[in-house]
Amino acid sequence: MADRNEDLEPETGRDLCLVRRDGERRGYRKDILTDNLSERDTVFICVRCQGIMREVCTSTDGEQFCSSCKEENEQTHPNLKMDKMILSFKSSCPLIVRGCGWLGALGGCEEHLDTCGYVLETCKLRCGVVLQRDELKVHEKEKCPQRIVECKHCRRELKSCELATHLEMCPKMEVSCELKCGKRLCRENMAQHLKQECGLVVETCRLGCGVEMTRDELKIHVTETCVHRFIPCEHCKKDFKFCDMTHHLDKCPKMEVSCELKCGVVMCREDVTQHVEQDCVEKEIECPFVKYKCEAISIQRKHLSQHLEEKRTEHLELKLTAMELKLNAMEDTVFKQCEGSNEIKQHIDESKQYRDESKQHRDESKQHVEESKQHRDESKQHRDQSKQHRGESKQYRD
Numbered sequence: 119m120a121d122r123n124e125d126l127e128p129e130t131g132r133d134l135c136l137v138r139r140d141g142e143r144r145g146y147r148k149d150i151l152t153d154n155l156s157e158r159d160t161v162f163i164c165v166r167c168q169g170i171m172r173e174v175c176t177s178t179d180g181e182q183f184c185s186s187c188k189e190e191n192e193q194t195h196p197n198l199k200m201d202k203m204i205l206s207f208k209s210s211c212p213l214i215v216r217g218c219g220w221l222g223a224l225g226g227c228e229e230h231l232d233t234c235g236y237v238l239e240t241c242k243l244r245c246g247v248v249l250q251r252d253e254l255k256v257h258e259k260e261k262c263p264q265r266i267v268e269c270k271h272c273r274r275e276l277k278s279c280e281l282a283t284h285l286e287m288c289p290k291m292e293v294s295c296e297l298k299c300g301k302r303l304c305r306e307n308m309a310q311h312l313k314q315e316c317g318l319v320v321e322t323c324r325l326g327c328g329v330e331m332t333r334d335e336l337k338i339h340v341t342e343t344c345v346h347r348f349i350p351c352e353h354c355k356k357d358f359k360f361c362d363m364t365h366h367l368d369k370c371p372k373m374e375v376s377c378e379l380k381c382g383v384v385m386c387r388e389d390v391t392q393h394v395e396q397d398c399v400e401k402e403i404e405c406p407f408v409k410y411k412c413e414a415i416s417i418q419r420k421h422l423s424q425h426l427e428e429k430r431t432e433h434l435e436l437k438l439t440a441m442e443l444k445l446n447a448m449e450d451t452v453f454k455q456c457e458g459s460n461e462i463k464q465h466i467d468e469s470k471q472y473r474d475e476s477k478q479h480r481d482e483s484k485q486h487v488e489e490s491k492q493h494r495d496e497s498k499q500h501r502d503q504s505k506q507h508r509g510e511s512k513q514y515r516d
Contacts (some may be wrong), residue, residue, distance in 0.1 A: 134212055134227055136169045145169025145184045150209045152221065162204055170207075170224075174200040213237065216250065353386075405429075410436040431487040438476050445473065 134150060135143040144167035151170070164171045166187035173185040175194040188194050205225030211218040212227070213236035220230050231237060235252030243264035249257055258265060263279035272290035285291055289306035296308065297318040303311055312319055317334035324336075325346035331339060340347055345361040354372040367373060371388035378390060379400035385393055394401055399420035405412045406426075412433060417425055426433070 134224075134231070135172060136167055142186065143172075144186050145172050146204070146224065147212065150212050150214075150227070151224070152208045152210055162200070170204060171200070172204075174204065211236070407433045407436060410440045412436060431483060434483045435480060438480050441476065442473060 133143065134146050136145055136147060137143055145164040146169055148163075148170055161182070162170050164183045164187055165181060166183045169184070171182065171184050174182055174197040175185045175188060176182050176197050177188070178193050182197060182200070185194070185196070205223060207224045208221065209224040209227055211220040211230060211234055213231075213234060214220075216236040218234055218236040220227075220234065222230065235250060237251045238248050239251050239254050241247045241249070241254060241258060241262055241264070243258055243262050245262050245264040247254075247257060247262070263277065265278050266275050267278045267281055268275050269281065269284060269288055269290075271285075271288050271292070274284070274288075276284055287305070289304065291305050292302050293305050293308070295301045295303070295311065295316055295318075297312070297316055299316050299318045301311065301316070317332060319333050320330055321333055321336055323329045323331075323339060323344055323346070325340055325344050327344050327346045329339065329344070346359050348357040349360055349363065350357050351363070351366060351370055351372075353367075353370050353374070358366045369387075371386060373387050374384050375387050375390065377383045377385070377393060377398055377400070379394060379398050381398050381400040383393065383398070397419075399418065401419045402416045403419050403422065405414035405417060405422070407429075408415055410433070412429065414425055414429070
């Protein structure tokens with residue numbers, strides 16, 4: 119019988135029975151009974167596996183053993199009475215070495231093991247971990263990397279071992295701006311934030327100056343420092359690029375400038391030409407009597423009045439002389455065309471009369487000029503006398 123038992127090992131795990139190396143179960147283990155068996159109780163020991171008989175059967179020659187220990191084709195019959203006695207033996211849980219304190223009939227131990235928290239089981243989620251049943255419940259609920267968890271951001275269900283990888287790309291997870299502008303937002307909105315909002319994104323100036331700086335700096339740049347920004351001309355109120363403003367001011371028609379002839383008058387640039395041609399006192403102009411051969415071809419406008427006053431007589435003589443020459447020419451022309459005609463004679467007489475009147479006017483003008491000169495001399499004499507009287511009065515007061 120010894121050769122039958124050499125491959126049996128007492129199982130210190132959850133099994134109540136002796137188990138062969140090939141996994142076949144034999145009799146109950148004696149170490150789980152709470153009371154030691156007496157000599158009279160040896161009848162309950164299987165003569166073949168040396169364990170307490172399980173499912174007792176009796177051979178035709180009266181030998182009793184476990185039903186699992188009978189030989190193939192061996193004739194036996196069950197012994198239910200002895201089975202009942204054995205199942206009533208008091209026993210402890212096979213896992214007492216792990217701390218289980220269960221005590222009860224041997225027949226109830228199988229049922230206890232179905233719920234015993236000290237039984238070793240492999241994780242049902244297939245992570246490969248082997249733990250006691252009580253610990254496994256906590257493991258499967260809270261620690262197993264294969265357990266299903268819910269992402270608190272997007273509510274998607276996934277394995278716990280995949281959560282860390284998922285969180286690195288979860289579109290609903292709130293993250294800080296990757297450029298560290300300080301704003302927190304969902305990862306799925308990051309691209310839009312960087313494209314439209316983030317102040318630390320580096321961009322090229324949209325006005326075309328070529329400067330690259332952050333979006334926040336560009337807001338100030340395009341309104342205050344960019345050479346291509348548009349600013350209004352303070353004179354004409356039109357908008358020009360800052361870099362073109364100096365060139366514009368050199369031509370702005372509404373900008374106030376001084377007269378180019380330095381007469382001291384300030385006006386809009388668009389009025390300068392009209393001013394110079396019509397009003398500027400420094401403008402060199404012709405005497406209106408140049409056409410009558412006055413020699414004042416170029417004279418400043420501010421001196422024209424004085425010139426006309428001083429040259430009044432000469433201008434009248436020049437004008438009358440020109441008129442006489444014109445009349446003479448007209449007489450010669452008419453005479454040649456209508457020689458011998460009474461009308462010609464009449465025209466000649468009228469022309470002669472006109473020349474006489476012109477001569478008379480010239481004499482009167484000359485007389486008027488001499489009288490004016492005399493009046494000026496008298497005025498000068500009066501001024502000298504007044505000056506002498508003031509000097510005498512002052513001497514008298516002293």
